[in-house]
Amino acid sequence: MDLRGASADSLRELTAELDGALRAGEHAERVARELYNVASLLRSEPALRRFATDASLPAEAKQGLIQQVFAGKLDDVTFAVVTSAAGRRWTSARDLADAVERLSELTAVTSVGKDANKLVDELFGLGQMLVANPELRDALANPARSIEDKSALLDSLLDGKVLPATLALAKQALGGTYQTLTGALTAYRKVAAEAGGEAVATVRVVQALSDTDRERLAAALSRQYGKQVHLNEIVEPGVLGGMRVEIGDDVIDGTVSSRLDDARRKLVG
Known part of the structure; x- marks a missing residue:
């Protein structure tokens, strides 16, 4: 789900609106569920989606239709955010549904x-x-x-x-x-x-890291990436010693198997 341009700006502004209105717990659980249902409806109703994202129409007209469709069916927070979303600019029609679904994911996180x-x-x-x-x-x-x-x-x-x-x-x-x-x-x-405010690192090792090693690795990655890094560990016998760290699009491969592969390639070359 990669939103760009006006769609990315709209999602960022809608996220700020949600942050100010949500309460953790069951209220956020309900809003998350409703936002996902709205996203699903927008995907299944192309006419509604196109109308709500038509840049040639005034924002008030688009918001009015959305309010008619969802009046009395949503929590006040969900209703306000979906109405606001209809009045914003979107790079493509499908971006509206994608953004509302991303908001549902963020709200699910808030609920915990x-x-x-x-x-x-x-x-x-x-x-x-x-x-x-x-x-x-x-x-x-x-x-x-x-x-x-x-x-x-x-x-x-x-x-x-x-x-x-x-x-x-x-x-x-x-x-x-x-x-x-x-x-x-x-x-x-x-x-x-x-x-x-964290990043997630997937760490593949031949045997489970000790608590001390996990803390050292998390601290080193946090310094390197300038934010707290949360580790998820996978024990894989095929790693053959060392470790492989995947964080975002970056891969840090310090496994024995990787070094052996490099050596083989050099010999063949």
Whole structure:
């Protein structure tokens, strides 16, 4: 979900509006759910989406239609933000739905209050569960199964075991906005970390790091990137010693297998 130009500006301004109006907890959970539903409706109703983003129309006309569609159906905060969104400029029509969905993700993060790091860890754990269980991943990605059926499967696996926001975001991932379920969960982790002023680093090692080593690595990465870095660790026997760190688009590969590959390439060359 990469918004640019006027769309990026509009999303930034709408995010500021939400920050001033939201309360953590159940209120934010409701707003997050409603924003996602609005985004889904905008995607399924192209005529409404085009009208709400038509730059040739006055903002008041676009906002008036949105208010008619959603009057009495949304929390006051959701209603105000969606109305505001209809009065703003968008680079393309589909950007409105994407922005409203991103706002739902940010609101889900707000709902957990001080548990943002727990949310990041739970999303990571769910992603690893999907990687380790291809049958589960295939069941959740199967287009022949309804969203309701897939949501019920997630409920059976996660309800009462994770934060409500983790389960809500997992269900949102079923909507197909992102290419894959694991891709959606990775994007949500990034959103959650960035909302708290952090970055997320995935660390692949041959054996689990000690608490001391984790603290040293997090401190070193934080100094390098100028912000707090939250570590998610994956133990992989194929690493063959050392570690591989992935943070954003950067990859720091200090594994033995990587060095062996480099040596082989040099010998062949």
